[in-house]
Amino acid sequence: MSGLLALLDDVAAIAKVAAASLDDVVGQAAKAGAKAAGAVIDDAAVTPKYIHGFEASRELPIVWRIAKGSFKNKLVFLLPVALLLSSFAPWAIMPLLMLGGCYLCFEGAEKIHHAVFPHAVHEEEGAIPDDPAHLEEQKAAGAIKTDFILSAEIMTIALAAIPTGNIWMQAAVLAAVGIGITVLVYGSVALIVKADDVGLHMADNGRLGMTRSLGRGIVKAMPGFLHVLTLVGTAAMLWVGGSIVIHGLDVLGLPWLYEQIHAVALMVGHAVPQQMEAAMEWLTTAAIDGVLGVALGLVLIPIVTRIITPLWRAVAGLRGA
Numbered sequence: 001m002s003g004l005l006a007l008l009d010d011v012a013a014i015a016k017v018a019a020a021s022l023d024d025v026v027g028q029a030a031k032a033g034a035k036a037a038g039a040v041i042d043d044a045a046v047t048p049k050y051i052h053g054f055e056a057s058r059e060l061p062i063v064w065r066i067a068k069g070s071f072k073n074k075l076v077f078l079l080p081v082a083l084l085l086s087s088f089a090p091w092a093i094m095p096l097l098m099l100g101g102c103y104l105c106f107e108g109a110e111k112i113h114h115a116v117f118p119h120a121v122h123e124e125e126g127a128i129p130d131d132p133a134h135l136e137e138q139k140a141a142g143a144i145k146t147d148f149i150l151s152a153e154i155m156t157i158a159l160a161a162i163p164t165g166n167i168w169m170q171a172a173v174l175a176a177v178g179i180g181i182t183v184l185v186y187g188s189v190a191l192i193v194k195a196d197d198v199g200l201h202m203a204d205n206g207r208l209g210m211t212r213s214l215g216r217g218i219v220k221a222m223p224g225f226l227h228v229l230t231l232v233g234t235a236a237m238l239w240v241g242g243s244i245v246i247h248g249l250d251v252l253g254l255p256w257l258y259e260q261i262h263a264v265a266l267m268v269g270h271a272v273p274q275q276m277e278a279a280m281e282w283l284t285t286a287a288i289d290g291v292l293g294v295a296l297g298l299v300l301i302p303i304v305t306r307i308i309t310p311l312w313r314a315v316a317g318l319r320g321a
Contacts, residue, residue, distance in 0.1 A: 040154065040181055040184070040185060047063075047066065047143060047146075047147075047185070047186070047189045048189055048192050048193055048226065050062070050066065050139045050140070050142060050143040051063060051139075051189075051193050054132070054136065054139075055132075056194075056197050058132075058136065059193045059194065060190060060193075060194065062136060062139070062140055063186055063189055063190045063193065064186075065140045066140055066143045066144055066147065066186065067182060067186035069140070069143070069144035069147060070144070070147045070151060070182045070185070070186065071178070071179070071182055073144065073147055073148045073151045073152075074151045074154075074155060074178030074179075074181075074182060075175060075178050075179070077148075078148075078151055078152055078155045078178075079155065079171065079174050079175060079178060082155050082156065082159045082170075082174055083167060083170060083171055083174070085159070086159060086164065086167070086170055087167060090164065093156065093159060093160055094160070094248050094251050094252065095248070095252075096156055097156050097157065097160050097244055097248060098244060098245050098248035098249075100152065100153040100156050100157070100241075100244065101240070101241040101242070101243075101244030101245040101248065102241065102245060102296065102300060103149065103153065103241070104153065104237040104238070104240055104241030104244070104293070105237070105238060105241035105242060105245070105293040105294070105296045105297035105300065106296075106297045106300040106301065106304055107237055107297070108234045108235075108237035108238035108241065108293060108294070108297055109238070109293075109294050109296075109297020109298045109300070109301060110297065110301055111230075111234045112234065112294065112297075113298070113301060151178075154177070154178075154181060155174060155177070155178065157240075157244070158173070158174055158177040159174065162174070192222075192225075192226070192229075195218055195222050196218075196219055196222055198215075198218065199214075199215045199216065199217070199218030199219040199222070200215065200219060201215065202214060202215025202218070203215030203216045203219065235290060237293075238289075238290045238293035238294055238297065239286050239289050239290040239293060240293075241293045241296070241297070242288075242289035242290055242291075242292045242293025242294075242296065243285075243286070243289040243293075245292075245293075245296060246258050246261065246289060246292065257292075261285055261288050261289070262285070264284060264288065265280075265281040265282075265284040265285045265288075266281060268280050268281065268284040269281035269284070
């Protein structure tokens with residue numbers, strides 16, 4: 001009996017350790033995931049355009065196909081690379097993070113540039129060719145490639161937010177971040193792309209006038225909602241991208257810009273009532289980070305479009321030859 005009680009004590013102790021470890025993983029994953037908010041919002045904002053124009057019956061299968069590609073990007077490709085970097089080249093994490101921040105600034109600034117100076121459209125967006133299956137293949141592949149870039153940024157941001165030391169803990173946290181964010185993003189995308197259909201069903205088949213009115217309201221509101229989501233995603237990209245670059249400069253021994261922004265935020269915070277001080281300091285810092293993110297992105301647009309992209313296409317063309 002004493003042996004059985006001792007065994008039960010050991011099992012209980014192991015269970016407590018496992019529960020504590022699980023709590024640590026969930027807690028660290030939540031903190032790391034929050035750091036990647038800008039890339040997450042942009043991922044949710046970008047993906048619906050890849051589903052636009054298809055039959056309603058194909059929307060959810062396409063979302064699921066892209067989601068599976070996202071799981072593969074994060075868990076099969078990016079997670080092992082992140083762990084290798086953490087173990088053998090931790091010095092490279094911050095430069096890579098800053099490179100990802102520059103990409104976010106470029107993407108955000110490019111969206112603003114396109115909105116201010118729209119390019120001529122040569123093809124009608126959303127047009128479905130005679131072979132919808134081929135278009136679906138192309139759209140899904142394009143979405144998965146875009147997801148890879150955003151997933152790389154998400155995983156790098158998460159890795160930088162995880163305490164170093166236990167590689168298994170890092171792996172568990174990164175896996176939790178990857179799974180949780182993918183479920184969140186593509187669950188949200190599925191709800192967004194089907195909202196029109198739900199609204200139409202409610203408008204046509206609702207038994208109550210209130211239900212039908214709500215359905216019509218959903219249908220009318222979706223274009224505006226998608227526009228707002230795009231704006232929020234762009235703003236988040238610029239804020240997060242600028243913040244990453246500025247923080248990276250501070251970590252790499254160039255603290256001047258970070259210190260100046262911090263000083264301005266403190267000054268603004270002291271100018272408002274104490275109850276609003278912390279919020280105003282955060283808003284001021286985020287606003288300055290976002291403005292600097294726009295400036296950096298605008299500088300990067302000609303570099304990327306006129307130098308990096310042509311070189312990349314030339315290299316890809318040589319490989320395909």
